[in-house]
Amino acid sequence: MKTLNASIKNTPFKTEINTEDHVIYADEPVELGGENTAPSPFELLVASLASCTLITLKMYANRKEWEIKEIKLKIEYDEESKKIQRVIELIGANSEVNKERMLLIANKCPIHKLLESVLNIKTEII
Structure with missing residues (x-):
């Protein structure tokens, strides 16, 4: 089984997702309280x-x-x-x-x- 780790800190909803080899981000659009810095x-x-x-x-x-x-x-x-x-x-x-x-x-x-x-x-x- 593979592992993926994710965390959210003090930004409204920006999430860091760490796969075994890559880092990707997710966020929510501004109208939902996010900063729209990454895909939802x-x-x-x-x-x-x-x-x-x-x-x-x-x-x-x-x-x-x-x-x-x-x-x-x-x-x-x-x-x-x-x-x-x-x-x-x-x-x-x-x-x-x-x-x-x-x-x-x-x-x-x-x-x-x-x-x-x-x-x-x-x-x-x-």
């Missing part, structure tokens, strides 16, 4: 879905040796309704079969599968 936690979640989707598609295309020059992804999301819409553009893929297959693969990205599943999150306070 929900934006980071959606960004995880975006990056995982693109990496999964690129790995699959590479394995199949498909001539895809670029993969673009647009995500629209609404926190209140809990809806996320992905639109994927494959540049250089001429086959409709490839597009259909890539849609299936996009839905197999690990973050997509995790978000659609029932999560088991255990929390303790020490």
Whole structure:
């Protein structure tokens, strides 16, 4: 199991997140009392879905040796309704079969599968 550590200090909501190899930050927008110095936690979640989707598609295309020059992804999301819409553009893929297959693969990205599943999150306070 990997470990991620996070902390929040005296700034309103700016959070430092330390993965095993990187440091990233989260914050809330000004209208929610933050300073908008970094993406919100929900934006980071959606960004995880975006990056995982693109990496999964690129790995699959590479394995199949498909001539895809670029993969673009647009995500629209609404926190209140809990809806996320992905639109994927494959540049250089001429086959409709490839597009259909890539849609299936996009839905197999690990973050997509995790978000659609029932999560088991255990929390303790020490």
